[in-house]
Amino acid sequence: MDAVSILQVVGYKNSRKTTLIENWVKELVSIEKEVSVIKHHGHANGLDFPSDKTDSMKFFHSGATCSIAVDDQSIQMHQLKNNWTLKQLVQLAAISNPEIIIIEGYKQEDYDKVVIIKELKDWETLQHLTxxxxxxxxxxxxxxxxxxxxxxxxxxxNEWLIDWIGGDKLETI
Structure with a gap:
């Protein structure tokens, strides 16, 4: 992988982070950019897994720390590991050789950030981010x-995003 633009989108719950990222992914794909997205799932109940009846989940539940199902076009990966760092997640996202990685969440990390403010009180804490x-x-x-x-x-x-990726925001991983 040569270089990739990495942008974080941060804000509080229901500030429309996911909607913004979804729209930006569509915009970037429309101009033929390869995009990966990392989303911090902050809900206490954890992620939903596929049915326990799939082979890959049988392997995972049998004790495999990683189970990968592959077809001609895609993979599904389930990995058990505590305390993933954002750096490790960026490395995983980079495997598909994207030009842009958009990260939802991880407020304290040091990538360029777009901050979504729903109420002025949100800005009181978020303005201190890097x-x-x-x-x-x-x-x-x-x-x-x-x-x-x-x-x-x-x-x-969309114009702001296109301008941002056109600048010197490329970071080597």
């Missing part, structure tokens, strides 16, 4: 000292 490159706001909020875009302005959001 590497904020853009603030996306709901409603009539105004944030100084950063590029600011309203969450409903999809044209400007």
């Amino acid at each position: 590497n904020i490159v853009c603030v996306i706001v709901h409603g009539e909020l105004k944030i100084d000292n950063y590029p600011m875009i309203h969450i409903e302005n999809t044209v400007l959001l």
Whole structure:
């Protein structure tokens, strides 16, 4: 892998992080960019797994720390490991050789960040994060000292993203 642009999207619950990322993935794919996404699943109940009746899940439940099912186009991987670091997850995402990796969450990491602010009280804590490159706001909020875009302005959001990937934001992994 040569270089990849890595961008974090952070904000609090129901700030529309996933919707933004989904739209950005569609936009990037439409201009023929390869994209990987890492999402921090912050829910206490954990991730849903496929049926226990699949062969790959039988292996996983038998004690395999990693079970991979493969066909001609895709893989499904289930891996049991405590305390994944974001660096390790980026390495996994990089296997598919994307041009861009978008990360949802992991607020304390040091990649360029887009911060979504739903209420002014969100900004009180999030403004202290590192590497904020853009603030996306709901409603009539105004944030100084950063590029600011309203969450409903999809044209400007897409233009900002395309400008961001066109700059010198490439990072070698």
